[in-house]
Amino acid sequence: MTEIATEAIKEAVLQGHYKPGKRLIPAQLESELNLGRVAIREALRELTGSGLVVSVPNKGAIVAEAVDAEEMREVFEIRYDLEGKACELAATRISEEELSKLERLNVDLAGYQENPREYFLLNRKFHLDFYRASGWDFLCHIIAQLFDRVLVFRSIHPISQDSIPSYVDHHAELLAAARKRDGSRAKEVMTRHLESGYQSFLSILKKNDLRG
Incomplete structure (x- = not known):
């Protein structure tokens, strides 16, 4: 399920649904993507490692800015x-x-x-x-x-x-x-x-x- 969640978030970012700077709140993603909370959290961890998502103190996971x-x-x-x-x-x-x-x-x-x-x-x-x-x-x-x-x-x-x-x-x-x-x-x-x-x-x- 983690792989499915990861790909779903990537596609949402690519389609412009989640723009740079957008907070990715697990509860919201769970509802919007119809996926489990554990899979969402694991996916966000994986995407943080790839640079697509960044972790910001007091904000949590947000979509990274585009590369310069x-x-x-x-x-x-x-x-x-x-x-x-x-x-x-x-x-x-x-x-x-x-x-x-x-x-x-x-x-x-x-x-x-x-x-x-x-x-x-x-x-x-x-x-x-x-x-x-x-x-x-x-x-x-x-x-x-x-x-x-x-x-x-x-x-x-x-x-x-x-x-x-x-x-x-x-x-x-x-x-x-x-x-x-x-x-x-x-x-x-x-x-x-x-x-x-x-x-x-x-x-x-x-x-x-x-x-x-």
Whole structure:
């Protein structure tokens, strides 16, 4: 139930229902999400660890502020290394069943061009499901936290609809590399994919004068 509660809170934040600075009161969440108090409390603890939620004295859990330009740069610098390594490993270890599931998931992703917030969550699942094939669970856990840290930003500034087709194409290239067990190629594709995402962030920051 904790995992269900965690995902429900993430989606509520992404959809803008819980905005930055919003107090997350367990009793209210229990009623709004129709989930148990214990699961809600455990979920808030987990989300505090990922940076999506912060604990403030005399206030309790609140939704974190969106990352700024400097933190975003740090997040992507770390992602280049960690996700590159995860791709390199996963491409040589992924099973046929896992590949087939990811190919179907990528087809689904292409259908979310009109709903970029939902795309973000499904895209997160695509990435993490691929990385889990690496067998490095702790690495995948850290990457998941990095995804969650930028979730508040994406609730305010969704992924550009025009970018989604190219991202889906990158995923297809990644899976093609994995079918050939080409870890180096998979890492190269992911680096290019992340660079495209980072440039998108920079464009949003510039457009909204958020560069700091």
